[in-house]
Amino acid sequence: MYELLKKLxxxxxxxxxxxxxxxxEMNAIRGTMVSMHQEIxxxxxxxxxxxxxxxxIETRLELRELSEAQARFEPHP
Structure with missing residues (x-):
């Protein structure tokens, strides 16, 4: 019985x-997942x-395009 207990x-x-x-290993995986989450x-x-x-930029370009289009119809001296 003693030998069996020693084996157990x-x-x-x-x-x-x-x-x-x-x-x-789980802690290492958890750390990797946290760093991946931060990177994402x-x-x-x-x-x-x-x-x-x-x-x-798009807003500025639209404003410029509108002013250029308007300038075409204004009389030039």
């Missing part, structure tokens, strides 16, 4: 080691800024 104790030690390794957020922020800049 050795197996439990192996299981504890395996669980510790799994926990560290940064990409969306950059895209949003570019979209706002493009909107401003």
């Amino acid at each position: 104790n050795a197996r439990f030690d192996k299981v504890d080691l395996s669980l510790g390794e799994l926990r560290s 957020h940064n990409i969306y922020s950059t895209l949003s800024r570019h979209e706002m800049r493009l909107d401003r």
Whole structure:
């Protein structure tokens, strides 16, 4: 009986080691996922800024196009 208990104790030690390794791997995966989430957020922020800049540029171009179109119909001296 004592020998059987010693074997069970050795197996439990192996299981504890395996669980510790799994926990560290899960923490590494969690860290990777957090960094990926942050990178995706940064990409969306950059895209949003570019979209706002493009909107401003388009607005300015439309104003310029309207003034150029209006200038064609105004009398020139």
